[in-house]
Amino acid sequence: MLSFERKAIKYLKENAVTVFLLFVTLGGILGRIFLWDIVSSDMAVYLKWYKRAEECGGLPGLYALGQRIKGYNALFQLLISILVHIPGEPLYKMKLTWMLFDLLLAAGLGRLVRENCGAEEQKAKIFGALAYGACFLSMNVIFNSAAWGQSDSVYVSLIIWSLVWLLRGRHLKAFLLLGTAFAFKLQTVFILPFYFYYYLSEQSFSCLYFLTVPGVFALSALPRQLVRLLSPIRAEAAVETFSSAAPVKLSGLIDVYIGQIASGGQMCIEYPGFWSFLPNSLPEAGGFEDFYKFRLTAVLFAGLVLLALIFLFLRRGGKKSREEYLFAAFLLSFTTVYFLPCMIDRYGYLYEVLALALVFADKRTMLPALGLLLTIIYHYAGRVGMESLPITLPQLSLIMLLLYGVYLVLFLSRGKEEKDAGI
């Protein structure tokens, strides 16, 4: 072996983490670029909002854009308005932005795993790097941002970093980030049950911290109000297409979902949730008559399942390890999305990403995590111009139920001999 080779290998082994992270980052960027020309139907909607922001003049026209469009809140409008001022093709600018948030998400997941996987320091560093790689190159993350053009990594990255700070014991930072995630997208609500459980379990911070969330949500409307003060003429020209002139409403935290349940036409909107075995159409469209009753039942049922799980987790007793909290975060967000009705396919993004982190904290979850990959491919296939897989939604829902059961059993069997027999 030549001497320079020996030196090169020595350098490689001493800086293996850095080299690996660099390799994965460059590879992930390369893999995404070739998908940027895909314009999905949802991407077309984003481009329409972008065009509207452009017509409103970008940041000066922020008030005219509106506080919220569907589930996308004030900070999202701010982001779109900022993008208007950056030169470039809107499609590529948006996808580049989502990719940057993918990097933030991957970095957050790597940090989350490194600090909470329960391994010794050197191994934790390696796991953290692998978690970063697994996240940045994960098919759902790539499909979501690069192919589909969705922006789920924006709010999920903030949630992941919020979890990092929460598990470090820095509660204010954690709730500020959580509030910021809410200010981007309302689907942040899926992680709330875990925060509630963590609050009851650790008892290390006041419930007043939860008020940070609506506080940040309200503050997120500040840029918009500032613009209104600075350019009142544009504010008067608010377009009716958006709910632009409405004042900040804290009910905005949940009213999108209420609206979805009240007027949405399906028990499961392309998501293989628990309710997808029920007929999916409104009675007016010839569907079954008890549709509306079932939706209310479904929400209450989901609430009960969550309560039961939290009760079970709390009753297990003993000091909870960080890996256990990571597992609980995954399981509770999975439960929320799986058992609530009127869920859309992308709502699984948060727990899909957490499932990756869990593989490093509990290697028994590797096979079920692979099982989730099937559902991910199903979600994205139709959305990014591919043929759907030959499996129906109810069949996929059964697979999801099985996976859910496996995860639940794995969680409950963790450190059984160390727990008090509290149940």
Next chain:
Amino acid sequence: MPAFEKKLTDWLKKHLDLLFVLAVAALGLALRYPLHSLHAAVPGGQGSVAAIFADLLPAAAGAWLLHSIGEKQWKCTLAFALLFLSPAAIFSSAVYGSFEAVTVGLCIGSFLLLREKKHVPAFVLYALACMSGFYAWLFLPAFLFCYLYEERFSLLLFALPGAGSLLRVLAENAGFRLRGGYLPEGLAGGKLYVDCASFWAFLKGNEELLFRRYLPLAWVLPAALVAAWIFLFCRKNRKYDEEDLLLAVFPLVQLAAYFLPGADSLSAICISVPAWILALIRPQLIPVALLLDLSGVIPMAGAIYGAEWMPVSLQAQSWIRAAALAAEVCLCLKRKKKA
């Protein structure tokens, strides 16, 4: 018992392994021969009767490899039988008439020479393997792993397999085309997969568009997996005995084959041969090896008899393969309990 009978049975017992191997070889060749008439029905089939002898090479190489790491004699003999009678091997050589088994056999032989510290002969043999078939490149991660782990031989030796491939490509361009092109059917034809339960079988749609859009990602993912594997298992302080090294390195070959873009059904042999070798080191892997073997055969049969014939869809098979590979990885990396 009469004396001559006693002598005969003693002789049989003494040479049981050899007789078993000869019997397996003879019967294995005999059962392959009638199948060669199916060549004409195989799309892209290479149609050579001589190919039925091809499987002898990986079978012998696999048995020799196990012998070199100190496995018991009966396991080595069983390895020969399993590798020679594996359904994927029979389909590949007898039905398709391909010589991929020769490529795999040469790769295993070169890996064996590498482990015996005969680096130059190992790479010369590997160069021959690369010249004989594209799928030899699936063994590159194994060689890279050994290069980084041992730090005993130069990177310059990797130029030999490169030269081998280049020679083959130049020869083809000059008109000296061996049976079947060098590149897998998918890569040559602009498709992410062809009759193969690879990872990319999940992507269905306009093939040309999928190939153009997903090809870079399709190369990045297996490269990242190999990098992650080497990163995780090729650390300074990690030591392997011969058996552990095989367990660490062969799944890498299989993962590369599973994620390779443009793979066709003939890549199945790169998954099934290592699977059976590993199964003889860790018997818990036998069901996994069986699953991996069958998941290679069914698409091959589907290519002849039509997709409707297949009991499970290509996507489901890809899924089964993924689960089997994941189980194999977990079992291979499980540390042996210390005595």
